[in-house]
Amino acid sequence: MLYREAGDFKTSYRDDAQTFPIAFDRWRYYAVLAVAFGVIPFVINDYWANAILIPFLIYAIAAIGLNILTGYCGQVSLGTGGFMAVGAYATYKLMTAFPDVSILIHILLAGGITAAVGVLFGLPSLRIKGFYLAVATLAAQFFLVWLFNKVPWFYNYSASGQISAPERTFLGIALTGPASPAWAAYLTCLVFCVALAWLARNLTRGPLGRQWMAIRDMDIAAEIIGVNPLRAKLTAFAISSFFVGIAGALFFAVYLGAAEVGESFGIQKSFLVLFMIIIGGLGSIFGSFAGAAFLVLLPVLLKNTLVGGLGWPTDLAAHLELMIVGALIIVFLIAEPHGMAQLWRVAKEKLRLWPFPH
Amino acid sequence: MRLRLSAILAASVALVTPAAAELFFPSLSYRTGPFAAGGIPFADGYADYFTLLNERDGGIGGVRVRVAECETAYNTEKGVECYEAIKGQSPLVIQPLSTGITYQLIPRVTQDGIPMHTMGYGRTSSKNGAVFSHVFNYPANYWDGASIIVNYLLDQNGGNLNGKKITLLYHNSAYGKEPIRTLEELAKKHGYELTLLPVDSPGQEQKSQWLQIRRDRPDYVLMWGWGVMNPTAIQEAINIRFPMENFIGVWWSGSENDVKAAGAAAAGYKSLNMHRTGTDFPLYADLQKYVIGAGKAAGAGDQVGSVLYSRGLYAAMLAAEAARRAQEIHGTPNITPAMMRDGMEALEITEARMAELGLPNFGPTFKVTCENHGGSGMGLIQQWDGQKWNVLTDWIESDKAVIDMLVADDSEAFAKENNIAKRCN
Numbered sequence: 001m002l003y004r005e006a007g008d009f010k011t012s013y014r015d016d017a018q019t020f021p022i023a024f025d026r027w028r029y030y031a032v033l034a035v036a037f038g039v040i041p042f043v044i045n046d047y048w049a050n051a052i053l054i055p056f057l058i059y060a061i062a063a064i065g066l067n068i069l070t071g072y073c074g075q076v077s078l079g080t081g082g083f084m085a086v087g088a089y090a091t092y093k094l095m096t097a098f099p100d101v102s103i104l105i106h107i108l109l110a111g112g113i114t115a116a117v118g119v120l121f122g123l124p125s126l127r128i129k130g131f132y133l134a135v136a137t138l139a140a141q142f143f144l145v146w147l148f149n150k151v152p153w154f155y156n157y158s159a160s161g162q163i164s165a166p167e168r169t170f171l172g173i174a175l176t177g178p179a180s181p182a183w184a185a186y187l188t189c190l191v192f193c194v195a196l197a198w199l200a201r202n203l204t205r206g207p208l209g210r211q212w213m214a215i216r217d218m219d220i221a222a223e224i225i226g227v228n229p230l231r232a233k234l235t236a237f238a239i240s241s242f243f244v245g246i247a248g249a250l251f252f253a254v255y256l257g258a259a260e261v262g263e264s265f266g267i268q269k270s271f272l273v274l275f276m277i278i279i280g281g282l283g284s285i286f287g288s289f290a291g292a293a294f295l296v297l298l299p300v301l302l303k304n305t306l307v308g309g310l311g312w313p314t315d316l317a318a319h320l321e322l323m324i325v326g327a328l329i330i331v332f333l334i335a336e337p338h339g340m341a342q343l344w345r346v347a348k349e350k351l352r353l354w355p356f357p358h
Numbered sequence: 359m360r361l362r363l364s365a366i367l368a369a370s371v372a373l374v375t376p377a378a379a380e381l382f383f384p385s386l387s388y389r390t391g392p393f394a395a396g397g398i399p400f401a402d403g404y405a406d407y408f409t410l411l412n413e414r415d416g417g418i419g420g421v422r423v424r425v426a427e428c429e430t431a432y433n434t435e436k437g438v439e440c441y442e443a444i445k446g447q448s449p450l451v452i453q454p455l456s457t458g459i460t461y462q463l464i465p466r467v468t469q470d471g472i473p474m475h476t477m478g479y480g481r482t483s484s485k486n487g488a489v490f491s492h493v494f495n496y497p498a499n500y501w502d503g504a505s506i507i508v509n510y511l512l513d514q515n516g517g518n519l520n521g522k523k524i525t526l527l528y529h530n531s532a533y534g535k536e537p538i539r540t541l542e543e544l545a546k547k548h549g550y551e552l553t554l555l556p557v558d559s560p561g562q563e564q565k566s567q568w569l570q571i572r573r574d575r576p577d578y579v580l581m582w583g584w585g586v587m588n589p590t591a592i593q594e595a596i597n598i599r600f601p602m603e604n605f606i607g608v609w610w611s612g613s614e615n616d617v618k619a620a621g622a623a624a625a626g627y628k629s630l631n632m633h634r635t636g637t638d639f640p641l642y643a644d645l646q647k648y649v650i651g652a653g654k655a656a657g658a659g660d661q662v663g664s665v666l667y668s669r670g671l672y673a674a675m676l677a678a679e680a681a682r683r684a685q686e687i688h689g690t691p692n693i694t695p696a697m698m699r700d701g702m703e704a705l706e707i708t709e710a711r712m713a714e715l716g717l718p719n720f721g722p723t724f725k726v727t728c729e730n731h732g733g734s735g736m737g738l739i740q741q742w743d744g745q746k747w748n749v750l751t752d753w754i755e756s757d758k759a760v761i762d763m764l765v766a767d768d769s770e771a772f773a774k775e776n777n778i779a780k781r782c783n
Contacts, residue, residue: 051443256434
């Protein structure tokens with residue numbers, strides 16, 4: 001009824017090619033943005049910010065980053081945790097070395113540094129692919145964690161190897177450190193998340209994204225029609241690592257405030273982000289958000305329902321949480337191997353025809 | 359907006375806090391994951407002591423105690439989630455039982471005015487109360503622990519460790535790295551040769567480290583391990599026939615759960631402790647009567663009297679005593695986190711008080727002051743005989759000259775990095 005193209009006339013190519021061609025979709029998108037920017041900052045409290053929304057936004061950025069590399073360009077990577085660590089440690093070094101420069105610039109620079117490191121570790125992708133590339137990126141993961149553990153310069157020679165984010169302000173409002181108000185930390189992550197998602201969406205619709213997808217679908221055919229694999233693969237690594245680096249920087253500076261490489265950026269983190277994009281849907285921006293929501297919000301929701309709502313013992317709830325999330329992952333992947341994004345796509349197709357399916 | 363925010367906060371606090379006055383002691387426990395073997399007994403002991411106070415005395419100073427657990431699985435992200443969930447309910451003291459989570463929470467608790475007690479773990483330099491206003495790590499910290507072991511070894515070797523080879527096997531995290539600086543300083547002072555062997559978390563892979571120990575043949579192996587790392591290390595030591603009496607763990611590597619798997623083969627293994635264990639204290643009669651016998655014990659109730667259960671009990675006892683002290687200072691039984699902080703800073707544990715509580719000679723005597731949040735820094739050495747842990751020594755002092763200098767250095771650096779003005783003048 002509401003959700004259909006009928007009557008929604010496009011008079012230019014530009015209109016026809018827009019991200020949300022259906023009016024209802026477009027309005028829903030504006031409504032989400034309006035709520036995220038206009039309502040949530042005014043009602044948010046510390047718990048909602050630090051336990052739910054900030055981790056969700058940060059993981060969404062990381063998932064979009066990995067989706068560019070794995071979902072759009074077809075290069076499997078298990079180095080996400082290591083690249084997040086590069087972003088975090090780069091921010092830390094920049095923050096402590098240049099305290100007068102704005103933290104927002106440091107976060108962007110940290111993304112740039114991660115992009116350079118990503119390109120370096122992406123070089124093997126020109127020779128090897130598939131599982132073999134996954135193993136090469138796994139080496140990046142272990143090497144980077146080892147490096148940040150081993151070289152005390154990265155953690156400013158602190159006794160325990162922990163890095164802690166000092167307070168940094170923007171327009172007089174603390175964005176990092178314990179004094180930062182919930183809405184400021186939330187808005188920082190939201191601005192980065194929306195800007196990067198918008199960038200990712202438009203990159204993947206443009207020539208670069210089409211090159212990535214050509215490489216993903218069949219690299220030899222892509223090369224024959226004139227796609228330069230060196231350029232396509234390395235740009236995918238660079239842009240993906242830029243996203244992941246920013247996620248790591250926000251994860252350390254805004255969300256946790258202190259981090260330790262083995263615990264915060266270990267191999268589990270790489271798998272977690274990979275699971276997000278597999279469950280959410282490879283090659284879909286919406287899928288990255290859906291996957292991040294599924295793996296960040298569901299455990300918190302289950303915990304609050306089982307322990308807070310039903311008053312069950314915490315250990316029982318923690319075990320059940322693992323079982324429920326695990327079972328749901330299997331159910332989702334059996335029901336739709338292409339992830340939640342595909343479920344959403346199918347739902348939209350059906351909605352367009354509804355209520356007359358033929 | 360500020361007004362609206364605080365109104366919402368106040369409303370949510372009003373919702374979760376029952377009308378009746380109570381003292382809220384949260385327990386950031388971990389009963390799942392690779393570190394549960396340590397987390398379960400501690401959480402049980404912590405909860406049981408407060409249950410006893412409620413059942414026997416009607417709480418502390420006539421106000422009932424509420425303990426609520428939040429599962430962290432030793433994971434920093436979950437720890438932050440737990441902290442955010444409880445901080446609005448005016449928790450009297452936070453005890454995260456994880457050095458990693460402690461590092462996350464130090465700035466936050468200071469900002470929110472909630473005291474944190476990291477008993478024998480956490481950031482060692484938080485001993486300096488002039489810089490760390492809301493963090494306490496009495497009765498002893500990691501650097502004390504490292505120094506106590508070295509002092510014990512000095513004692514065993516006639517006061518001379520020159521040319522001895524000591525290997526530190528440590529959990530490759532903030533926790534395991536803490537003692538390195540002290541051991542290096544002490545190596546300069548006493549002339550032993552220190553080798554560092556990190557084990558990646560959780561610590562089930564130690565073959566290569568023990569191969570290296572077998573090749574190097576160190577005189578002593580010290581261990582900073584936790585969770586599954588401990589029994590694995592002890593089994594590996596047995597496998598390479600390392601003399602167990604030369605293998606010494608920190609207080610987090612010396613519980614029944616660590617040695618039971620190896621049983622009699624682990625006999626001779628030593629560890630530090632910051633309190634005594636066992637059920638031979640008068641308190642256990644009450645505990646049996648009011649808590650265990652009454653079916654109110656936390657968890658499965660199978661950990662009573664074990665080393666880490668005793669540690670949870672000890673942590674709860676110190677918290678309860680600090681709350682009592684706070685009630686005295688402020689003249690009200692309904693204390694807030696800010697009052698609790700004052701109570702912790704004025705805490706004094708004497709032998710007479712411990713005997714009164716039914717725990718004679720259970721822990722060291724100490725007094726907390728504004729400058730010294732770290733207590734007396736004493737520990738003792740215990741040894742596993744294949745059946746149970748036996749205390750070998752009396753309380754051993756740590757080398758304060760070295761440690762105080764290191765604490766001052768590290769806390770100064772922290773104060774400078776975060777623009778903290780010194781207190782206690």
